[in-house]
Amino acid sequence: MLARLVLLILVIIAVSLVWRRLRGMRRRASPPRTVDARAVRCAHCQVYLPSQDAVLREGEVFCSAEHAARGRRTS
Ligand SMILES: [Zn+2]
Numbered sequence: 806m807l808a809r810l811v812l813l814i815l816v817i818i819a820v821s822l823v824w825r826r827l828r829g830m831r832r833r834a835s836p837p838r839t840v841d842a843r844a845v846r847c848a849h850c851q852v853y854l855p856s857q858d859a860v861l862r863e864g865e866v867f868c869s870a871e872h873a874a875r876g877r878r879t880s
Contacts, residue, residue: 843855843856844856845859845866846866847859847866847867847868847869847872848865848866848867848872848876848877848878849867849868849872849873849875849876849877849878850868850872850878852868854868860872860873861873862876865877
């Protein structure tokens with residue numbers, strides 16, 4: 806009888822630990838990454854690219870260091 810009671814308590818502890826871990830995983834997965842990964846346009850070649858890959862120079866956004874050096878295309 807005592808062994809069954811101990812087993813029941815262990816099962817309850819194990820279930821609560823798994824439940825907490827699942828809730829923690831859900832909370833970690835929830836932050837949206839769409840804000841960081843917004844698209845920006847290169848001022849030189851007009852190509853769209855993720856903002857974290859963009860090169861920023863004098864307030865303009867470029868797709869690469871090469872296009873940043875060439876600057877905004879005037880034509
Ligand atoms: Zn470009």
